[in-house]
Amino acid sequence: MQEKLKELASRVHELREISDINIVEMAERLNMPIEKYKGYESGQIDIPASVLYEISHILNVDMGTLLTGEEPRMHVFTITRNGKGVSFERRKQYKYENLVEKFVHKKAEFFVVTVEPKDDVRRPSMNSHPGQEFNYMLEGSMKVYIYNNEIVLNKGDSIFFDSNYEHAMEALNGKTARFLAAII
DSSP states (O other), X not given: OHHHHHXXXXXXXXXXXXXXXXXXXXXXXXXXXHHHHHHHHHTSSOOOHHHHHHHHHHTTOOHXXXXXXXXXXXXXXXXXXXXXXXXXXXXXXEEEEESOTTBXXXXXXXXXXXXXXXXXXXXXXXXXXXXXXXXXXXXXXXXXXXXXXXXXXXXXXXXXXXXXXXXXXXXXXXXXXXXXXXXX
């Protein structure tokens, strides 16, 4: 895991430099302290998926390029077989599987997200990112925290929201929750 994190951080660093964006400007555009951003680029801090999504837009590259180091090549369609998407853990509370990393010029990102139950009784850490998000529950139950609301979703339920608002997901009933996420 640590080696993959270093590779990802190195790609972000190199693409930022190629894009002629200095580190201070990148931190400002991401609305975060420069030290935190430096931690991302050095590989000392794991980069959350929401931040990767923002970085990909700032650098005008596909998120799949950041994750794999390869440019997407598919123009007409792409198939991702069960369990074969690019998996990554950007935050300890979530595991992501990118389902469309090979398609060129996507207008949305699609993931299967796994949320493991936690023993900690505190509210999960919140995040936000540009755009909108659609989540469809595949398995289990989870609580979605968004804009002073707590919404419980069960298998087959869905939610669509403005992802500029801080949000978080938490598995319920001591069981794993899985959902399909589309970030637009």
